[in-house]
Amino acid sequence: MQEGKTPISRRRFLKTSLAAAAIGAGLQGPLVRTLVPEAEAAGSRPAGEVTSHFTACDMCFNRCSMIALKQNGVIKKLDPNPKCLKSRGMICARGNAAVKHIYSPDRLKYPLRRTGRRGEGKWERISWEEALDYTAEQLLEIAEKHTRCGVMFTPGVDSQSRFVQQFADVFGSYNITNHESLCLLSRNRAYLDTFGEMPYPDVLHSRYIIIVGANPLEAFITPDTIDLIEARKQGCKIVVLDPRFTKTAALAHEWYKIKPGTDMAFFLALCHEIVKGERYCCPEKTFGYEQFVEHVAKYPPEWAEKECGIPAEDIRRIAEEITEAAPRAMVYPGRRTSDYEDSTQIRRAMAITNVLLDNWDRPGGLLAAREVGVKSPYYDIPWYDDNPFDRVEAGKATGLFDAIGSFQLMRESVISEEPYPIRGWFSFKTNFMQTAPNRQKTIRMLENIDFFVNIDIFMSDTAWFADVVLPGNSFLERKDPVHPLQGSSACACAFMREPVVEDMFESRPPLWIVQELSKRMGFGHSFDFTIDEYREKQVEGLDGALEILRKDGIYFNPSKVYGIYAGSPLKTLSGVKEIYNQRYERSGDDPMPVYRRPDNPGKDKFRLVVGRTAIFTQSRTNNELLTEFMDENTLHMHPEPASRLGLGHGDLVEVESETGKDRLRLEIDEGIESQTVYMATGFGSLSPQMSLIYKKGASIAEILKDTHDKISGNAAMHETLVSVRKVS
Ligand SMILES: Nc1nc2c(c(=O)[nH]1)N[C@H]1C(S)=C(S)[C@@H](COP(=O)(O)OP(=O)(O)OC[C@H]3O[C@@H](n4cnc5c(=O)[nH]c(N)nc54)[C@H](O)[C@@H]3O)O[C@H]1N2
Ligand SMILES: Nc1nc2c(c(=O)[nH]1)N[C@H]1C(S)=C(S)[C@@H](COP(=O)(O)OP(=O)(O)OC[C@H]3O[C@@H](n4cnc5c(=O)[nH]c(N)nc54)[C@H](O)[C@@H]3O)O[C@H]1N2
Ligand code: SF4
Ligand SMILES: [Mo]
Numbered sequence: 167m168q169e170g171k172t173p174i175s176r177r178r179f180l181k182t183s184l185a186a187a188a189i190g191a192g193l194q195g196p197l198v199r200t201l202v203p204e205a206e207a208a209g210s211r212p213a214g215e216v217t218s219h220f221t222a223c224d225m226c227f228n229r230c231s232m233i234a235l236k237q238n239g240v241i242k243k244l245d246p247n248p249k250c251l252k253s254r255g256m257i258c259a260r261g262n263a264a265v266k267h268i269y270s271p272d273r274l275k276y277p278l279r280r281t282g283r284r285g286e287g288k289w290e291r292i293s294w295e296e297a298l299d300y301t302a303e304q305l306l307e308i309a310e311k312h313t314r315c316g317v318m319f320t321p322g323v324d325s326q327s328r329f330v331q332q333f334a335d336v337f338g339s340y341n342i343t344n345h346e347s348l349c350l351l352s353r354n355r356a357y358l359d360t361f362g363e364m365p366y367p368d369v370l371h372s373r374y375i376i377i378v379g380a381n382p383l384e385a386f387i388t389p390d391t392i393d394l395i396e397a398r399k400q401g402c403k404i405v406v407l408d409p410r411f412t413k414t415a416a417l418a419h420e421w422y423k424i425k426p427g428t429d430m431a432f433f434l435a436l437c438h439e440i441v442k443g444e445r446y447c448c449p450e451k452t453f454g455y456e457q458f459v460e461h462v463a464k465y466p467p468e469w470a471e472k473e474c475g476i477p478a479e480d481i482r483r484i485a486e487e488i489t490e491a492a493p494r495a496m497v498y499p500g501r502r503t504s505d506y507e508d509s510t511q512i513r514r515a516m517a518i519t520n521v522l523l524d525n526w527d528r529p530g531g532l533l534a535a536r537e538v539g540v541k542s543p544y545y546d547i548p549w550y551d552d553n554p555f556d557r558v559e560a561g562k563a564t565g566l567f568d569a570i571g572s573f574q575l576m577r578e579s580v581i582s583e584e585p586y587p588i589r590g591w592f593s594f595k596t597n598f599m600q601t602a603p604n605r606q607k608t609i610r611m612l613e614n615i616d617f618f619v620n621i622d623i624f625m626s627d628t629a630w631f632a633d634v635v636l637p638g639n640s641f642l643e644r645k646d647p648v649h650p651l652q653g654s655s656a657c658a659c660a661f662m663r664e665p666v667v668e669d670m671f672e673s674r675p676p677l678w679i680v681q682e683l684s685k686r687m688g689f690g691h692s693f694d695f696t697i698d699e700y701r702e703k704q705v706e707g708l709d710g711a712l713e714i715l716r717k718d719g720i721y722f723n724p725s726k727v728y729g730i731y732a733g734s735p736l737k738t739l740s741g742v743k744e745i746y747n748q749r750y751e752r753s754g755d756d757p758m759p760v761y762r763r764p765d766n767p768g769k770d771k772f773r774l775v776v777g778r779t780a781i782f783t784q785s786r787t788n789n790e791l792l793t794e795f796m797d798e799n800t801l802h803m804h805p806e807p808a809s810r811l812g813l814g815h816g817d818l819v820e821v822e823s824e825t826g827k828d829r830l831r832l833e834i835d836e837g838i839e840s841q842t843v844y845m846a847t848g849f850g851s852l853s854p855q856m857s858l859i860y861k862k863g864a865s866i867a868e869i870l871k872d873t874h875d876k877i878s879g880n881a882a883m884h885e886t887l888v889s890v891r892k893v894s
Contacts (some may be wrong), residue, residue, distance in 0.1 A: 171865060214238045220247065220719030222649070222661040224641035226783040227323060227796045228388045229651060230257050231720045234666040238501040240643060241265055241666055254392040260783055263791035267640060268670070272624055272788060273856055274637035275671035284612060284631050287854065293538070294672065294682075295369030301634055302686035304617040305337070307589040314338030314550050315558065318588050320577060322595030325646035325663065326676035327691070330594045333680040336692045340548045340557040341588060348573040348601055351880040352460050355504040355565050356513030359747050360521060362363035362737030363386070365532035366654035367496055368727075369393040372530035374491035376405045376484070378429050378516065383413035385778035387501060389657055403491070405484060407432065409481070410802070410844055411837025420480075423839050426773050428474035428508055432481065433497075433515035434608040434761060435470030438462040439485030440522045446492040454746020454758070458518065473763065492523040494530030500860060505776075505884040508762050510877040514747075515759040522741045527731050533654035534730045538723050540650040540660050540711075543703040545692060552588050559615065563879030564753040572879030574604055574872050580611045591618040594676060595638070600785035600848060601871035603883055604825050621679065624788060625855035627865075630888065639673040642666045645697050648704045648715065655730070660711070660721045662701065692885055702842030741822040755877055767887045770811060772803070772843040774823065774869065774886040779846050787848035788856045797864035799846040800833035801890065806840050810833065816892045821845070821864065823886050825871050828864035830891055843888065 222229045223244075231250035236245045244264055246770045248255040275299035282288030292300075295551070308316045317342040321854070323331035327344070334342045346354075357364050369375065370393040382391045398404055398417060406418040407429060415421040424432070441447065441459045467478035488495045497516045503509050525531025550668040559575035566572060580588045591612075599608055605627075612618065612631055620632035629635045646663040669675070681693040705711040714721050735741030739748055751757040767773050781795045801819055813819060815834045820827055821843070828850055838844060850865030871886040 171661045173219045184388040195779075208772075210893055216242070219666045220661075220715075221666055221727075222643060222719075223257055223264060224324065225260040225264050225786070226386065228253065228386060228387060229649065229661065231661050232257055232261065235718065237665060239667065241268065244266065249718045250659070250661075251719045251722060252651060252653055252659050253388045256388070256392055256532045256864050257388055258362055259795075260782060260792065261341065263789050264492045264642065266789045266791045267292045267453075267623075267786075268642045268667075269786075270624070270788070270790065270794065272855055273640075273670065273691040273825060274623060274625055274629070274635060274673070275639060276754045277672065278635045280633050281793055284633075285852065287630065288704075290636070292795070294674065297634055298482040298679075298682045298686060301617075301619050301636075302683050302835075303592055303635075304619075305592070305683075306687055308617060309338070312587050312589050313553050315553050315586065316588055317341070317590035317592060318343070318558075320344060320470075320573070320591070320593045320596045320598070322593075324595050324676070325641075325649040326644070327594065328647065329680050330592075331606055332545055332692070334592070335547045335757075336545065336684070336689050337687070338548060338553060340553070341571070341576065343571045343573050343574075343576055344570070345596055345601065346567075346570050347574065347879060348504050348569055348598075348603075348881045350501050351511045351567060351570065351572075351878040352505075352509035353500060355510045355567075355832070355880075356517050356877040357499060357512075359565070359738070359749065360514060361526060362515040363530070363535050366535055366652075366657065367839070368528075368530050368533050368654065369397055369498075370450050372397055372402050372491075372494055374403045374488050374495035375498050376407070376409040376496070376519075377414055377418070377498045378424075378432075378490065378500065379503065380498055380510075381408065381412040381414045381777055382498070383417055384780040385501070386780070390498075396404070405485065409839035409842040410777065410835075413780065421476075421479075422476050423837075424477050424774055425473075425839060426842055430515045430759055430761050431465070431470040431473035432476055432510045433512075433519050434462055434465035434759065435467045435481050436485050436488075437515070437519055437522060438465050439467065439482055440489055440519070443485075444490055445489045446524040448524055450818070451524075451534050452521055452743045452745050453740040453748075456662070458745045458758055465761065473761070478826065488523065493525040493528045494568040495523050496520055496525050496531055498851045499503055499532070502778075504875075504881040506764070507873055507882045507885055508876040509878055509880060509882060510758075511756060511759040511762075514766060518745050518759070521745055527729060529728055533653055533656070533727065536658045536725075536730075537650045537652050538656040538658050538660050538721060539708055540648050540704050541706060542699060548689075558586060558588060559879070563874065564755055565748075565877040572874060572881075574874050575613045575769070575871075575879050577602070577607060580614050581607070583614065585668060587614070589614065589616045593619070593628065593632075594621040597622070597628045597785045599631065599852065600865060600867050602872070603867060603881055603886075604872035605865060606811065606826055607872060621676065623673065625853050626785070627852045628857070630853035636679060637671065637673040638679075639669045639675050642872075644675055647697055648711070648721075654727060656727045656791065657724070660715070661719060662715050679810055750877075752808060765839050765885075765887065769890050771887050772808070772841055773884060774821070774866070774888045775842055775844050776847060776866065776870070776883050779842060782846070782848055785848040788851075790858065792856045795880060796846070797858065798830065799849040800845040800863070800865075802833050802838050803890065804838050804842075805834050805836060808834055811892075813890070813892055817892050820893050821869055821888050821890050823869045823871055823888045825886070826868045828868045830864035830865075832890075843890065
């Protein structure tokens with residue numbers, strides 16, 4: 167292995183990264199000079215045998231199956247597993263850069279306890295024994311004073327999050343939430359309330375795809391990202407609506423620089439045109455078709471043009487083209503929809519367009535969700551008489567998901583102590599200081615939290631404010647349960663991880679942490695199992711699944727892909743596709759989507775929108791290989807308003823909303839709508855131990871307004887209006 171301080175060059179990294187994407191690529195020699203002492207030492211030994219190990223990437227939620235190549239005890243390279251159909255045998259640059267995720271000098275090494283004020287950065291190293299005793303004692307004390315629901319849990323989304331969830335359940339709190347209320351709940355709500363389940367798009371076989379408020383060529387979703395490129399090669403037409411010229415827009419045949427927040431106008435007009443033709447929709451398979459025809463009569467393309475800026479003749483033509491291509495046509499459902507206060511209704515308009523295209527359960531359309539049949543072993547949840555009736559934010563949004571709730575609404579309740587106090591926080595693998603809008607409010611919430619324990623592999627901004635920080639182990643060190651990945655039946659699969667290397671420093675697996683805590687808290691029997699025993703229970707009835715996982719690293723059991731519902735009722739209230747939603751009617755929401763004009767930003771103000779880069783996952787920017795591509799974020803602004811405001815490329819600017827402000831450099835961007843500005847997420851870190859991003863660029867979480875979608879309670883980040891001024 168290469169010694170010395172030279173970091174890998176950007177060009178060399180790109181080359182290796184692309185090579186890794188080629189199916190079956192072999193070992194290309196040492197990739198990274200690690201910064202971990204053991205690994206450094208190993209590097210000076212004679213080259214040992216290279217061994218390969220199945221794992222699955224954990225750099226984002228896609229969890230592409232991977233093969234890790236190890237030599238002298240050090241991970242040298244990560245390759246894609248060609249047998250993984252869901253990821254189409256690919257790993258992306260982030261996956262490849264996972265070597266720097268595990269071998270980062272910033273990794274948390276030992277349990278720490280805060281000694282100064284919160285956020286002051288004064289810590290003492292403590293033993294695991296002490297950390298566990300103290301945490302157990304603090305949690306029990308809060309339960310004693312404020313009931314079990316007085317502790318809230320954010321268990322992350324990970325193969326072992328199930329154990330953190332189980333720990334929260336057995337401990338007895340209902341106040342459990344994860345990142346989903348900052349991500350996709352409004353989309354899920356809309357599709358569940360239309361089709362009875364969250365469908366998976368059959369991108370590969372589609373002939374016409376409209377993509378709105380999504381950017382799958384940068385925000386990777388497998389297999390969609392890869393299939394989109396393949397579908398285009400096969401002649402699929404792609405139309406993109408986005409206020410920014412994204413990579414997906416670059417792939418598209420047509421891109422409309424839409425005014426943000428006006429998508430529903432486009433879809434209502436599109437439906438107005440589609441129902442005139444009555445070509446594809448089958449009214450007998452839907453609930454409320456007649457009412458809908460009447461409803462959209464109010465929304466002709468000429469009206470929509472004034473709202474969203476897309477010419478009426480284009481809307482008419484797209485309606486014609488897409489009905490021609492239907493049922494092998496779709497409005498892509500997208501994923502992150504934490505954007506507007508009527509986000510569920512916007513996605514309902516998109517879902518209803520899919521209903522009219524009659525693409526449900528058919529090739530090139532939307533497919534039924536399926537898992538391979540991995541079981542969730544049963545556990546008892548005790549009853550606590552003194553617990554309150556419901557979760558703390560219950561009833562604060564009409565279509566809140568009972569099991570997930572809403573982080574923002576929960577945060578309001580912690581601050582107001584209504585309807586009851588929450589005084590403890592147990593967090594695993596989430597970083598809400600960077601990913602929840604209004605960072606100052608999260609800091610304010612902590613004033614009401616007596617004890618906060620955080621498990622991470624880095625001193626994230628959130629860990630920085632904790633009372634006890636516990637070092638988790640990374641995915642390359644973990645032995646994980648079998649993990650099912652939901653998809654269409656063509657893509658549903660399962661994987662499991664074996665440790666590629668041993669736990670580094672004093673990092674420990676989540677299961678071990680909750681086992682140790684449970685023993686101390688009197689419910690150790692609930693976690694009296696090993697991962698191996700757990701896996702056996704998970705795969706009961708799946709013949710040979712564990713052997714296949716050991717042999718191939720991935721398990722599929724493909725079945726019928728299309729026509730799964732043939733003749734049988736959907737899981738909706740009416741049993742058919744619901745255009746008119748009766749539950750919404752009962753809860754006082756619009757049973758069919760009604761257009762709400764977004765606020766005009768006003769003179770010299772802008773709407774701040776959020777969006778992914780292909781390089782980073784959410785706030786996980788502190789990676790030496792990835793920051794070579796971008797080491798701070800910039801504010802993207804169209805040249806016209808920039809020159810009007812006297813701002814130039816590279817100027818330091820202050821961006822201010824009603825929520826907060828932060829500073830970063832300006833980037834002139836011809837591809838952005840003129841009243842919209844954009845910056846990447848995951849910069850302007852408060853924690854000095856995120857050494858590559860500490861105070862680099864701005865934290866968008868400081869600026870984003872923390873309002874929410876009125877139905878699902880999902881965050882509504884794009885409701886943020888900002889002013890921008892030059893800092894002299
Ligand atoms: N590389 C990478 N891949 C990822 C992730 C990652 O962090 N990095 N994260 C994963 C996760 S958790 C998720 S949820 C998905 C997210 O996947 P997507 O939802 O596809 O990603 P976003 O980048 O949030 O896409 C939102 C797009 O909407 C545009 N937009 C903003 N406002 C409007 C509007 O009013 N109308 C329209 N039509 N467009 C608008 C934005 O400019 C942006 O391009 O990506 C997943 N994949
Ligand atoms: N401004 C803005 N906010 C957003 C978004 C956005 O695009 N912009 N996107 C939204 C979306 S779609 C989502 S899904 C959410 C995501 O919200 P979060 O889940 O809070 O975001 P991540 O950045 O993925 O944070 C994951 C944390 O887990 C830690 N971690 C990584 N690997 C491990 C591990 O193996 N073990 C442990 N214990 N910890 C680990 C990381 O260091 C990091 O601190 O953010 C939402 N919020
Ligand atoms: S898309 Fe990239 S980061 Fe996400 S799981 Fe796959 S390889 Fe990892
Ligand atoms: Mo997400």
